[in-house]
Amino acid sequence: MRPHVTINMAMSVDGKISTRLREDFSFGSKEDRRLMDVLRARADAVVVGSRTVASGGWAIRVRDRDIRRKRVASGHTLHPLNVVLTRALDLPSTKQFFTHSQTRRLVITTRAASDVRVRRFKKCAEVVVLPAKRIRASRALTLLAERGIRRVLVEGGGALNYAFFEEGLVDEIYVTITPRIIAGADAPTVVDGKGFLAANLFPLELVSSRRKDNEVFLRYRAVRR
Numbered sequence: 001m002r003p004h005v006t007i008n009m010a011m012s013v014d015g016k017i018s019t020r021l022r023e024d025f026s027f028g029s030k031e032d033r034r035l036m037d038v039l040r041a042r043a044d045a046v047v048v049g050s051r052t053v054a055s056g057g058w059a060i061r062v063r064d065r066d067i068r069r070k071r072v073a074s075g076h077t078l079h080p081l082n083v084v085l086t087r088a089l090d091l092p093s094t095k096q097f098f099t100h101s102q103t104r105r106l107v108i109t110t111r112a113a114s115d116v117r118v119r120r121f122k123k124c125a126e127v128v129v130l131p132a133k134r135i136r137a138s139r140a141l142t143l144l145a146e147r148g149i150r151r152v153l154v155e156g157g158g159a160l161n162y163a164f165f166e167e168g169l170v171d172e173i174y175v176t177i178t179p180r181i182i183a184g185a186d187a188p189t190v191v192d193g194k195g196f197l198a199a200n201l202f203p204l205e206l207v208s209s210r211r212k213d214n215e216v217f218l219r220y221r222a223v224r225r
């Protein structure tokens, strides 16, 4: 059975998840960061795309001490496995994502990654080199299931999120609407990629909605077709 897949994203009112320069900046409030920690604490692995690591590159951790304590008490590791999907592995290995002492890492890449890069990243992560041109989300989930991962949190960006929607692999999505307009046709949105056509949209049902101060917290579940 494939792992359960949750996506969590914070967006502007106009649906953007960063600026056109893909700048790394604090997006949500303290409340949103708490939700992020709660969802991370429920996950065995958190998966991100290479541009998310390139723009921020922070280690993916459960930062709230109480939430972390409860996670560990229920038999989990301190933090979920940090997973990045990248075809060519053209990333700086100096990013905190690859160096934090408390996190474990899995890099899923392809033969487009040079031997030199693969060797370099093997010093700080498990590296799986797929004999394919692209990395299918379903293939990534199989690799994770083989490592005992049952709950996956996908934290973007928009290109990676689409890969999971495209294959119908998303079970639920949390979206926080934050009070700003980012704008820009080239700014990434919650789900980018090629996109669906009208006859084939991905249906969701609203599970909950909550307002706190200036933000709205939405949770949707996938409707199975």
Ligand SMILES: NC(=O)c1ccc[n+]([C@@H]2O[C@H](COP(=O)([O-])OP(=O)(O)OC[C@H]3O[C@@H](n4cnc5c(N)ncnc54)[C@H](OP(=O)(O)O)[C@@H]3O)[C@@H](O)[C@H]2O)c1
Pocket: 008, 009, 010, 011, 016, 017, 018, 019, 021, 022, 023, 024, 027, 048, 049, 050, 051, 052, 053, 055, 056, 085, 086, 087, 088, 089, 090, 134, 135, 136, 137, 155, 156, 157, 158, 159, 160, 161, 163, 188, 192
């Ligand atoms: N607001 C939020 O909640 C939030 C959350 C996360 C990220 N962000 C922001 O989102 C931006 C990055 O988003 P993005 O859409 O540009 O990039 P992304 O989804 O983070 O990364 C896309 C890259 O991942 C690699 N990849 C490997 N396999 C893939 C697959 N099956 N499908 C898609 N990509 C695959 C590709 O690069 P290779 O060439 O390496 O294969 C691709 O270009 C950053 O600015 C980041 O700060 C915001």
